[in-house]
Amino acid sequence: IKWNTHCPPDLQLSSALLFDAVYAVVTAVQELNRSQEIGVKPLSCGSAQIWQHGTSLMNYLRMVELEGLTGHIEFNSKGQRSNYALKILQFTKNGFRQIGQWHVAEGLSMDSRLYASNISDSLFNTTLVVTTILENPYLMLKGNHQEMEGNDRYEGFCVDMLKELAEILRFNYKIRLVGDGVYGVPEANGTWTGMVGELIARKADLAVAGLTITAEREKVIDFSKPFMTLGISILYRVHMGRKPGYFSFLDPFSPGVWLFMLLAYLAVSCVLFLVARLTPYEWYSPHPCAQGRCNLLVNQYSLGNSLWFPVGGFMQQGSTIAPRALSTRCVSGVWWAFTLIIISSYTANLAAFLTVQRMDVPIESVDDLADQTAIEYGTIHGGSSMTFFQNSRYQTYQRMWNYMYSKQPSVFVKSTEEGIARVLNSNYAFLLESTMNEYYRQRNCNLTQIGGLLDTKGYGIGMPVGSVFRDEFDLAILQLQENNRLEILKRKWWEGGKCPKEEDHRAKGLGMENIGGIFVVLICGLIVAIFMAMLEFLWTLRHSEATEVSVCQEMVSELRSIVLCQDSVHPRRRRAGVPQPRPPIPEERRPRGTATLSNGKLCGAGEPDPLAQRLAQEAALVARGCTHIRVCPECRRFQGLRA
Structure with missing residues (x-):
């Protein structure tokens, strides 16, 4: 048999095995x-x-031993x-x-004199034809590409990766x-389109692009190891809820909660x-x-x-009113516990509602997308996702x-x-690779x-079957x-968009559009x-009797006093029926045994009261700065007895 060096290796091996088989049968028949x-x-x-x-x-046949084209036969x-x-x-x-x-x-058993040549010897100074496709950010035309020629017209991730590979x-x-x-899909007649078809026809030596490694393509071309790992994802537009308004500080609670809080406030006030x-x-x-002398009880x-x-x-400021009875303290304690939970919940949710603009997304996963028909979805025709x-x-x-195959249009x-x-x-929801999804989301807010990845796959460099450059x-x-x-090249071409990263949760300053409503409430x-x-x-x-001055004159007089910063304690014009401050009664004309309290009530009358005289003396000493005299705290709070 004549050895044909132009035949493919698999055909040469089949011919050699066939020759050895016939040779073994002939030898056995001769014996x-x-x-x-x-x-x-x-x-x-x-x-x-x-x-x-x-x-x-x-x-x-079992006893045959001979040397054939494929070596020793036994x-x-x-x-x-x-x-x-x-x-x-x-x-x-060299072969x-x-x-x-x-x-x-x-x-x-390996030869100790293993042929160890430089990895780039077989590609040294070789010019390879690279087929590719325009796809951001893998390969793009430069802004001034009309003025350039050859490879200088292009830029992108694949261009930079080719430069790195060419240097190695x-x-x-x-x-x-x-x-x-x-990219390349099989047609009905068995041929392939796109970059895969050019590799099969050996019109190109490499296909460098976002070319997905699939089993169907691996049957007709060879792929390198994946240079990028990705998966199919769902791209959808953002449906933003209403933006924070002037009264967005009310958003942490629903209108129903605010209503029930108002009713709770009124109910607690009435019960108290x-x-x-x-x-x-x-x-x-x-x-x-003055106990025993003044028969007056207040609430x-x-x-x-x-x-x-x-x-x-509720405002966590308290008041000078302190409950005395056990029942009123019980009501106060329950109300304080209620306000503690309400205020804590409001504070916890306020930051999120003021700083985060909520998205209203009708779908949250691929199952939600498949279970509805209101939102159309599809992918690139002839791509790996399809x-x-x-x-x-x-x-x-x-x-x-x-759904996608039968949908019209x-x-x-x-x-x-x-x-x-x-x-x-x-x-419309677009099904595409996660890398492209990330790239466009960085540049369009x-x-x-939607959801996670539907599968896991990789991008590889395509080569014709049996390429000697694959390893x-x-x-x-x-x-x-x-x-x-x-990774450095990916960050170079993917990052740099105007949209912030989704995982960036740093605190941001609030503007008037967020909390302007509280200023409105203050002004109102x-x-x-x-x-x-x-x-x-x-x-x-209006409820006083005849007055000597008109309402407008009295109001103008008060405003003049406010503008001129005059003393707020001054005698007013007499109005009939209105109680006027009395001048202090001289000591010699004041009835004995009479004590005037700070609230204007007159307690005690008639004969001189030793207790009243003692309280008056102690109050006078305190007024002079004598601190060694012990005065009842309650009397001091009520400013003691007037002289």
Whole structure:
């Protein structure tokens, strides 16, 4: 048999094995013919008769030992080939070279003089044609590409990676865009389109792009080790809720909670007022130092104070009103516990509601997307994502493929840019690789990712089947990964967008659009207070009898005093029916045994009272700064007895 060096290696091996098989049968027949005469007898496959020399021929076949094209030929008792060896060859620029041997009994043995040439020797000064496709950020045209030629017109992740590989393997390359602008899918007649088709036709030596490694493509082309790991993700536009407004500080609680808080406040005020009126321990003498002389009992929980006391507790400021009875203290303690939980809950949620603009996303996972029809979804036509759904056996993905395949008009897009535009302009979810999802989300804050990854795969460099450069590119890619060069290139081309990272939760300053409402509340409260003061002023004047001055003159006089910063204690014009401050009564004209308290009540009359005289003397000493005289704290609080 003539050895044809132009045949493929697999065809050459088959021809050699076929020759050795015929050679072994001929040798066995010759040995059988020497021992006995061989007769030829026609046989039928349907009859039970056998050839009488068949058993003898099988025995002679087991005894055959010869040297064939595939090496030593020998069979064991079971008819299997034994005692053979396989040569381990290495392809170099000078052809194949044996570097070891594997024997069926002795195992592997490598040549100590292993051919160790430089990894880039076979690619040294070689010019490779690289087919690729325009895809941000893998390969893009420069802004001034019309003024440039060759590889200088392009930029991107793949361009920088090619430069790194060329420096390691020392080869030259020429970038050429794929003609039909697709990655590559099989057609009905068995041919392939896109970059995969150019590699099969050997129009290109490499395909460097976001080319996904799939089993279907691996059958027709070779891939290097993956230089990037990714998966299919869902890209959807952001549906933002209402932006924080002037009154967004009310958002931590729902309107229903605010209403129930108001009702709780009114209920506590009413209960506190009733309880304080019922219990006898809330009725006390305002001047305990004059006990027995002044038959006057007061209750600090008037209707106004009962309404004011819960407000002080709710605002965590307290008040001068202190409960005395056990029942009123019980009401106060329960209200304080209630306000503690309410205020703590409000404070905990306030920051989130003021700083975070909530997103209203109608879908949260791929199952939500598959279970509805209001939102359309699709992927790139002819891409690996489309093949993934088409070949998937998972029930959810099968339903999604049936929807995408039968949907009219078509939900498939021709490019990533077209899919992004469709997401932004219509109710559409785009299924694409997570790396592209991350890139576009960094540059458009109206986009978001829904759920996690649907699968896991990798991008690799495509090469024709049997490429002699595959191992060298594998080692070069591993070297770039170990040196962290691929991660640096990815950060260079992916980061730098205007949108903040989703994991960035640092505190941000609040603007007037967040808390401006509380200023509005403050201003409104001040205006209401001024308005109420004017009403009180007018009410007092209206309910007095004939006055010597008009209401307007009295109000102008008060405003003049405020503007001129005059003393706030001054005699007013007399108005009939209005109590006027009396001048102090001279000591010689004051009735003996009369003591005037600070609240204007007159306690005691008639004969001189030793207790009243003692209290008056002690109060006078305290006024002179004598601190050695012990004065009742209650009397000091009420400013003692007036002289």
